[in-house]
Amino acid sequence: MTLLRVDGISKSFQGLRAVDEVSFEVAEGSILGVIGPNGAGKTTIFNLIAGALRPDSGRVHLAGREITGHTPHQVTAAGMTRTFQLMRPFYSMTVLENVTIAVLAGGGAKRTARTAAAELIDRVGLGRWRDAPTEGLPTAALKRLELARAVASKPRVLLLDEVLAGLVPAERAPVMELLEQLRTDDGVTLVFVEHIMAAVMRLSDSVLVLDLGRVLTTGAPEEVTRDPRVIEAYLGEDPHAHA
């Protein structure tokens, strides 16, 4: 079943067509990787479908309901949550407090929120920082906190914006495992923007390739990354070289 359907969305900024008639579908329980050179429109698409920006035209449907132009809060309530490239935790609070708030915001019961948050913190590998103040955490820990907060809201669709950026390979592996578990064990549908090609190849069922605001191609990961148009969009380099 198609869970997320995007039909011909466009967005211009001062005459620049940042997103140009982009359409794609994501089946429930699948993982879509979104790739493209810098400025291709990846983050803007997330902003358009998650409610941070209103598309100039086009429509977005989630589980058969139109959510075009809905506010971020409404989109979250409808079952779709996003992470940000730049994290925005409450810096004055501990890791546990931050995730507990996210569990409560996701409709979790007050009595069990802290326990649920602590479990999630362990799951993303943040156990040793559970009671640490958020301010001063290393980037890798902040990234995992952001992921824990997003997962806490129990989304049906999770939009991930470069969650692996800034992590060293040893830190990436557990995050990738978590993403696979989210799909397999929790049935979460994932859409993730990522520059690290090894992760795109490993996690994606299908890949959407963007260039200059348009869909260049879409298909299985091994298919699209061998597509000459994709290689050209990456300035003549083999996209695998970004791994």
Ligand SMILES: Nc1ncnc2c1ncn2[C@@H]1O[C@H](COP(=O)(O)OP(=O)(O)OP(=O)(O)O)[C@@H](O)[C@H]1O
């Ligand atoms: N708020 C804005 N105002 C003006 N231009 C914008 C705005 N947001 C994005 N753009 C422009 O839209 C285009 C697409 O940007 P976007 O950030 O979506 O690309 P991206 O594929 O996410 O890039 P990156 O991989 O560098 O994050 C770029 O040319 C960018 O400069």
